């Protein structure tokens with residue numbers, strides 16, 4: 208009988224201990240060796256030593272385009288990445304890449320990062336890591352200035368809608384179709400071709416990123432008109448980095464944070480979008 212009591216007491220103590228240690232586990236902080244020292248420069252690899260190589264589909268003004276006067280690459284993303292490279296003590300080189308192969312190009316190490324007005328999406332985040340968001344955008348409809356038949360997404364029913372293949376505009380058009388808006392999607396490799404299709408009358412509208420549409424209207428107000436619709440939700444651009452290059456992701460996030468803090472981001476923003 209005595210023995211039984213002893214066993215019960217020992218068991219109760221054991222259970223009590225188990226409970227204690229379990230409830231304490233979540234409070235545990237990660238081992239200090241996992242957090243790098245404040246000023247430690249994160250280790251990363253580069254495709255070319257001393258150079259940040261950036262993949263971009265450079266036909267997307269005002270984010271990335273070729274300046275007709277100088278023949279040089281220009282745009283918000285170009286300025287941002289040039290500044291980030293500078294902060295990392297690196298040269299910068301842009302590799303003009305078709306949108307279609309832009310993620311495969313990163314995965315096969317043709318460049319170190321993608322900066323191409325690329326929206327952070329769950330699907331893409333399975334393949335690449337994204338920096339902290341650096342720009343807020345959303346989709347809009349762009350249509351011919353003289354065509355008043357489209358005032359909201361519902362009016363796209365029965366219309367031909369141009370998109371750049373594989374963009375969030377493409378995905379948005381697909382979603383509208385799933386919701387029962389019977390539109391025909393015409394896919395183009397680049398956004399300039401999608402816009403051209405509207406001008407030529409091959410398409411009735413396009414679904415593209417808002418600031419790209421605003422600029423097209425600013426340049427050709429007689430040709431284009433923008434239609435906004437609350438159906439389209441905010442999206443955020445991020446810089447894509449290979450998943451095996453966490454150090455580079457960290458370094459880029461650090462530089463981005465600095466650029467935002469010290470007013471450089473605002474300067475670049477104002478240069479391209481006004482205040």
Ligand code: ARG
Nearest residue numbers: 264267323324325326374375
């Ligand atoms: N933001 C859209 C997306 O991520 C379109 C980006 C297209 N960028 C470009 N440079 N063509 O899908």
